[in-house]
Amino acid sequence: MTQFSRRRVLQGGAAIAAAGLFMPNIARGASPKVVVIGGGFGGATAARHLRLADPGIEVTLVERTKTYQTCPFSNLVLGGMKTMDQITHTYDRLPSRGIKVAHGEVVAVDADKRTVRFADGATLPYDRLLLSPGVDLRYDGLPGYSEAAAEKMPHAWKAGPQTMLLKKQLEAMPDGGTVIIVAPDNPFRCPPGPYERAAMIAHYLKNNKPKSKVLILDAKDRFSKQGLFEQAWAAEYPGMIQWIGKQDGGKAKSVDAAAMTVETEFGKEKGAVINVIPPQKAGKLALTAGVAAESGWCPVDFETFESKLIKGIHVVGDACVAAPMPKSATAATAQARVAAYAIADMLRDRKPGAPSLSNTCYSMISPDYGISITGVYNAFPDGLKEVGGGVTPMNASKDDHKLEATYAYAWYAGVTYEAFA
Amino acid sequence: MRRTTVISVAVAVIALAGTAAAQSPTAAPPAPAATPAPAPAAAPPPPKPPATETTPANIRLIAGNCLVCHSESASAAGGMPILAGQDAKVIAAAFREFRDGKRHGTIMPRISKGYDDGVVDAVSAYLSKTK
Incomplete structure (x- = not known):
């Protein structure tokens, strides 16, 4: 079934080999190998x-975990509109598509030899490598915040245990308390996410703890779909959600997980529950592979999404620099x-x-909105x-x-x- | 496997469609020759349609964007029209109506602004041949 492409592949391999870049496996007559690391929306x-595109390509998807909880709709879990099970997916069906799935942690990428190395020492060769590293949280980006602090002030910006922790905290808080959402400056994963989250938390509170409030302390002056969100909050949750932008003193200067406070230039705000969404950068894998720039994100060529820093490695999804596309699941799949x-x-x-890409991001305000x-x-x-x-048009x-x-x-x-x- | 075969066929068909589209200057806006020079007070003309490649590869990519929501699985979840296998003329006409403000919609009137007629026809043809 690969005969039709074998000759072209050989020519391609020869051309690349002639350029002195690598000795491809394909030159030895094997199927071309593409290794994809990161089993989120981009990688899968x-x-x-x-x-x-070509059933003659040997595709291996490498992913650390056996299950994947999607960030999209994880806010709906907080709002009680979805369960964790409903946003949990596995890789079980991928082999039927001809994709090899390897679970393991990649600790090194050798771009010269074109191999990746796993934590257990095993290696995997590739002709082209595609990374979908997602994001890592910059715990150093907000004084007082840390991995330990995230156990008291969850970020819930990677769906999974952190989502459940935040949900349990909402369920345990007293009626009349304030839920604080600390929102980061751009760029970050899912630009409308903090504001959808405010709505979903308000949805839960309205039905269960109606005297409670949501306070968003934001490090920026504007946010995605702002007018629409403000209109929707007022319509569905009147008086429950307050947003304070940077120019009004909303930027968090530090957090204190023991005192459960967020410090802004106007003092300290105490929260019954505090959701800290810290600044972000490309996932660690990008750093491991050497494709992250000083900004923390990965510059790419938009016709191929090949790294501008290392040839033969492609980067898609939240980790790459693709503005004006937002860091979203749909954008990752288009890329x-x-x-x-x-x-x-x-x-x-x-x-x-030259490709055309597109993005669609829905945000849920309530089950019918x-x-x-x-x-x-x-x-x-x-x-x-x-x-x-x-x-969406206003009104x-x-x-x-x-x-x-x-x-x-x-x-x-x-x-x-x-x-x- | 079967899907791959079908798509290969679709690609071949679109290669033809793409060629046909390429023969007409679809990437360019309608010739403005008949339009008199605008008066100084007139509203600025609408922005020029974007130059989108109508190569088979790009048409496949654009169709891929459509098929995220307009798939069988998505349709089952939300009553979304399935586009694969639909009549190309029907798809293209609906798309143009959204784009030209003649049909009410939610996100389609916005998305459709990004595609000119040559792209619409080629993508519609691709979708109609997709299983």
């Missing part, structure tokens, strides 16, 4: 499309498809073209540019907000199906 979707088909082209010595932002992006020589899209009808909530569920079903089913 890329693995699928690499196989669709994953671009990277997958580009890699298939490059392995056949064909030049990829959704809002969204969309964007269409084309790759130009000087970067990605938004050529279409926009946010959209109740019916439209209900439809958007319905479509949010459809989106979730579709995007998780493509990645994991």
